[in-house]
Every structure is written in C-alpha cells, then in structure tokens.
Amino acid sequence: MAELFQAPKGTRDVLPPESDRWQRLVAVFAGVMGRAAYGLVQSPMFEDIGVFQRLGEGTEVVRKEMYDFYDKGDRRLALRPEGTASVVRAFNQHRPTVPWKVWYLTPCFRYEEPQAGRFRQHHQVGAEAIGSADPDLDIEVIALQHDFYRALGLSHLSLRLNSMGSPGDRQAYAERLATWLGQRLGDLDEADRANVADHPLRVLDSKRERTVAVVADAPRITDHLSDEAAAHFARVQAGLDALGVAYEIDSRLVRGLDYYTHSTWEFAAGALTSAQNAVGGGGRYDGLAESLGGKPAPGVGFGAGIERILLAADAEEALLDTAASVDVFVVDVTGGGAGRNLTFELRRNGISADRAFDARSMKAQMKVADRSGARLALLVGEEELAAGTVTLRDLRSGGSQTALARGDVVHEVAARLAR
C-alpha cells in the first residue's frame, strides 16, 4: 500500500455538510457588503514578500510566522498572512477612483502551532475602504462588520474600540510609552522587556501577569491625541452610538498589525471560552499605501476569521447545519437511461433532482431517495416504460402515488412543488 497522505498540519478539509455553513456565511457577507456598494476583489494568494513585511517588523505574523519561499525565478514570495496588504497593493497598482470599497474572501497562512481556533491555513472575509479619511467610513466599516455578525445570528459579541491617533500621535505616544516603560523595566515580565525600545506598543498587548500589572498605570493613547485625531475619534463614537452599535473604549487595545492609525477595534465572541476568542478586527491605516510605494492614501478595513465565527456560532447554536436536499429523486429500475434523461430534464427546467446509480434494486434506490430528503420520487419501471408514464410518489405524505404521462412530468412536478 502506498503512503496514506493527510492534510498538512494545521489545515483542514471542509466537507459537506459543514461546507454548506461556509457557503451561507459567505452569502450573508456578500449580501451585507453588496448592499453597501462594496465589490469583490480577488488578488493573488502570494505576493513579493516585501508587501507583507511592510505590515510591520514588530508583528509576530511578519517576524516568524510567514510562509515564504523562493520560486524558480529566484523571487522571494510569501503566502498571504492577512488580507489587507494585497488589497492596498492592488489599489496602488490600479489607481481606482476613490473611495474604493471592496470585500474579499481568502485563505490566510501563518506558520504557528495549531490549537483551538488557530490554524496554519485559516480563512477570512474582510472589507476595505481606501482613499478617504472620512470618519464616517470608519463607522460604516465597523457597523457593516457588526451587521454581518448579527445577520449570522450571533448576539454574544463585544466590541472594543481604541484610537491610535494620527501617525504623528502614534509615534509621539510610542516614544512617551517607551520612556515610561523603560523606567520600569525590572517590573515587566522578562519576555516583554525586549520590545520596550523598538516596539513599545506591543508591550501593551502582553498577557503576562507582571506586565499587565505594570501597564495598567501606563499613559493612555487616548489622553494624548491631537485635536484633529480626538475629533475623528469622537465622530466615530457618535456615529456608532447613532447606529446602535455597542462598544467599549479600551485604550490599551493594540492589534497585532503595526500599520493602524486612528480607529482600531476588535470583536470578541463571549460564547467562546478558548483563548482564541477574537472573531475579527480592523482599523484605519492611513500610512500603509505610502509604505507600499504608492501615493499617500488613507484607508480603513477589517478582517474576520471564518473558522472562529463558526466556532462562536456553534457555541450560540446559530447558523446550524441544514440538511442539503433535492426536491425530486428519480428511481429507475430499467437500467438507468430513462432515469438519467428524466433527471436532466428536471434540472434543465430548474428543478433540483438526483438519482441512484449502479443499477441497484428498487428497495435500495428508495432508501437512497429517502435519505436524499426529496419531497417527491419519480419511479420508472418496465410497466411505466411500456405505458409511456412515470409514477410520482409523495415521500412525505405517507406515500401516495399517481401515474403521470411522461410528457407532463416536469409541469406536474413543478406544480406540486409550488404548493
């Protein structure tokens, strides 16, 4: 026997019926974004590694989790670890009219140890609005993300919101924080000390006990915003209030990616007890387009992890599996040809239909018909074939049967299904 291959570590096959939940999730997302005039963008799953390195040298994602490789042309490429960078790169490349409002569905790759809600390949839906600094776009994007979760039936979600201020504010605050933390190095957890000088904001994100205790008293970014940034933040809060999107301000919220300015936020699933309870997050990234070599262009967007959303949905018993079924099941005990033709005739007239294969017995075919969930069975035996008829059996109401002329089948079935 040849070696039995398995899906690589940290990856999963999504099969029916679970894949049906994916389809519905994506359909809900496409609906929410489509109604808000966001269009689908498809971009390559790999890019020049530089595109992702601009996400920030302070991020774990870039520092040690990148799936990078050299291709046959000696180009250094990487599989995308997140969705925003490629979209911004595409924006720079194509210069669409602004604001450019797009959504995406993509796998993301990160080389890390798998655990509950964490994979080497996971999937995100997300949206970006690029080319406008209007705080109403921050609001629009946050509210759309919120509405997406609600449309899925999720209710136990919390939204934490923060502002990183303008790029200047962020820089000034980082320096202020580095100085403050530098005076308390000895009190920090050893593992966090290395970040103080170069990536002080990362220290705010630490979950280590000693560090958390120290950071509780650290200066808050929201106390050091410029007037302009403070006004932006106030407008965002007012807008969310007006749209009924609940949130709490968390001035220590620092997300994993370094490019955020102004609004930054994260949705967590209260129903998830695992450590990986973030189901999505986003922020404004006014400096990213420029750092990717484009003209300066502000932008704002979010990503949401499909696997995590489905875990949260499981916990809330939302977005449940629905048994996929067809309307009609065709049983043919005359060899299969008549049933094949009838099945396609139904399908070509917009009626979902399936059939059995391998010339099995009528009993066996009826079992399959039952499992298929079909409302109606159409039976073709030697008698029907000779008489030019098809027997219609109602599988739900006790099994009443009627004979139909072969030529009337589609019409009759359609009429029955319409009831």
Add this chain to the structure above:
RNA sequence: CGGGCCGUAGCUCAGUUAGGUUAGAGCGCCGGGUUGUGGUCCCGGAGGUCGGGGGUUCAAAUCCCCUCGGUCCGCCCA
C-alpha cells in the same frame, strides 16, 4: 518555542490498571425479510498491519524505548 492529554473499524468509543482462545459495541454502509417501493423493526454481511518502528516474553492492543500524528493550554493571533 514551553507544557498537558490522546492515538483500537468510515464515526463515537469499550478492552490497556494485574500480558493469554479467531480484537468488540453502537451508529453508518451493503444485502435480505418471496415475485417493482423508503422511513420503524428483524436477520445477515463487509470493514481493523490496535498510529509506526524496535525491544522484553512461550505469548503484546496491553509492559519498556524511540518515533510520527492529533488535540488542548501558555505565548501570539482571525
């Protein structure tokens, strides 16, 4: 990168503590229950190198060593 738990049929698991007849169950799958008909019920069947390798022993799913997976926690993140 550090740590815990777990690998026996397609799935969920017994059996491992005190090694011993052809390794079991439920579900699922296939066939049958007399002359074309599902869901309940009954009968039968297929399907497992007990994760892999080595060792101890008359004898290993069971004991020992190594190894590979899976899973979960920390850290980090969706």
